Amino acid sequence: MASKKFLYVNRKAPHGSIYAQESLEVVLIGAAFEQDVTLAFVDDGVYQLMQNQDTGGIGAKNFAPTFRALGDYDVSQIYVERESLEMRGLSKEDLMPLTYEDEDDDWAEKDSIHVVSSDELADIIEQQDVILNF
Amino acid sequence: MSVLHIVNKSPFDRNSLDSCLRLAKADSPILLIEDGIYAVQKNTAAAERMQQALSTHSVYALRSDLQARGINPDNIIDGISLVDYDGFVELTTEHDKLQSWL
Numbered sequence: 001m002a003s004k005k006f007l008y009v010n011r012k013a014p015h016g017s018i019y020a021q022e023s024l025e026v027v028l029i030g031a032a033f034e035q036d037v038t039l040a041f042v043d044d045g046v047y048q049l050m051q052n053q054d055t056g057g058i059g060a061k062n063f064a065p066t067f068r069a070l071g072d073y074d075v076s077q078i079y080v081e082r083e084s085l086e087m088r089g090l091s092k093e094d095l096m097p098l099t100y101e102d103e104d105d106d107w108a109e110k111d112s113i114h115v116v117s118s119d120e121l122a123d124i125i126e127q128q129d130v131i132l133n134f
Numbered sequence: 135m136s137v138l139h140i141v142n143k144s145p146f147d148r149n150s151l152d153s154c155l156r157l158a159k160a161d162s163p164i165l166l167i168e169d170g171i172y173a174v175q176k177n178t179a180a181a182e183r184m185q186q187a188l189s190t191h192s193v194y195a196l197r198s199d200l201q202a203r204g205i206n207p208d209n210i211i212d213g214i215s216l217v218d219y220d221g222f223v224e225l226t227t228e229h230d231k232l233q234s235w236l
Contacts (some may be wrong), residue, residue, distance in 0.1 A: 013144050015202050016169035044147050047172065050204030057198025064204075087146060089177030094204075 004129040005036045005092035010045035012134060014064065015055065021063045031073035034040045038077040038128070039070075040121060045134075046084045049095040049113070064096065071100035071112060078112045081121050087090075137162045138229040139191075141170035142236065145180040145225040155183060158233075160190040165217075165225055167196045171203065174210040181211060188213040196222055 008027050012019040031037045041049060048064070054063040070078070078098060098112040110129060116124070125131065139147040139158045151173055154164060164187065166173055173180045174195045187193060188211070197216040200207055207216060217225065226232060 015145070015170065015199075016142070016144070044144050044169070044172070047203060052206070053202060053204040055202040058202045060202065062202075076157070087179040088172070089175050089181070100215045 003034060004107065005038065005127065006030050007038045007040060007125060007131045009042060009125075009127040009131060009133045010048060011043040012048075013044040014048045014050075014053065015058065015060055019134045020045070023062070024063055024066055024130075026132050026134075027075065028069070028073060031070070031075050033085045034074075037073075037075045038124065039075065039079065040124065041078070041080045042084050042121070043081075044084075046080055046088065046090065046095075049080065049098075050090075051094060051096045066099055067096065070098060074100070075109070076100035076102075076112045077114075079114050079116050079121055079124055081118060082115050083118050085115065136229050137182045137231045137233050138225055139164045140232060140234045141166050141173070142168040142234070144169040145173045145183070146178075151180065151183070154233075155187050158191060162178070163192045163194065163229070164227065165194045165222065166214075167199055169203075171195045171205060172197045174200070174214050175205060176209055176211055184211050184214070194221070194225060219224070 010023050014020040053064040092115050099109050100108040100112050102110050139154050141151050141154050145195040193214045194217045
């Protein structure tokens with residue numbers, strides 16, 4: 001099966017609805033089928049990547065640590081829209097570090113998260129074969 | 135006679151907070167829960183609105199919802215009080231009515 005470019009666009013905050021958690025499940029399934037997976041975090045979706053999420057007090061599953069598994073599934077293209085971060089008073093330092101090991105570069109550990117402008121993200125959207133929205 | 139206003143939606147996703155601030159009487163308290171707590175952070179596009187709201191309302195936010203979302207309690211707008219679930223219950227019993235801006 002030829003691989004396609006899949007983009008998952010995440011626009012919802014993590015714990016107020018089930019969208020974020022479901023998206024991550026579908027992303028991992030797509031990656032397991034060896035598709036070319038890209039993630040975009042826009043609007044309140046950027047909150048999904050916040051560091052130090054602790055859901056013990058609200059009785060909900062804390063799925064944030066699962067993002068760290070993405071690198072092992074060869075998901076290394078994670079784009080966060082700069083404008084969405086700025087509107088929320090956030091910067092890359094507020095987000096959890098996500099990395100992957102680059103097999104073409106002696107398995108060097110590299111950053112998966114790229115903060116990009118709206119224009120850059122628009123280009124990334126254009127390059128996809130399939131776009132899934134959450 | 136006072137009404138406790140509760141907001142549980144992100145100010146960047148819905149207009150619940152704006153409607154609340156427009157329609158809540160001065161001096162009626164506002165409680166932020168769930169995704170509503172994203173309004174507490176400094177330096178956001180909602181910070182000025184919250185700052186203004188604090189001049190006429192007491193504003194509370196549920197601590198567990200901040201922790202769940204990784205929001206540092208040290209980086210919230212001055213004047214917003216954090217409450218735990220007991221404080222939440224107390225607020226609801228102290229007021230005759232509740233208005234939840236779903």
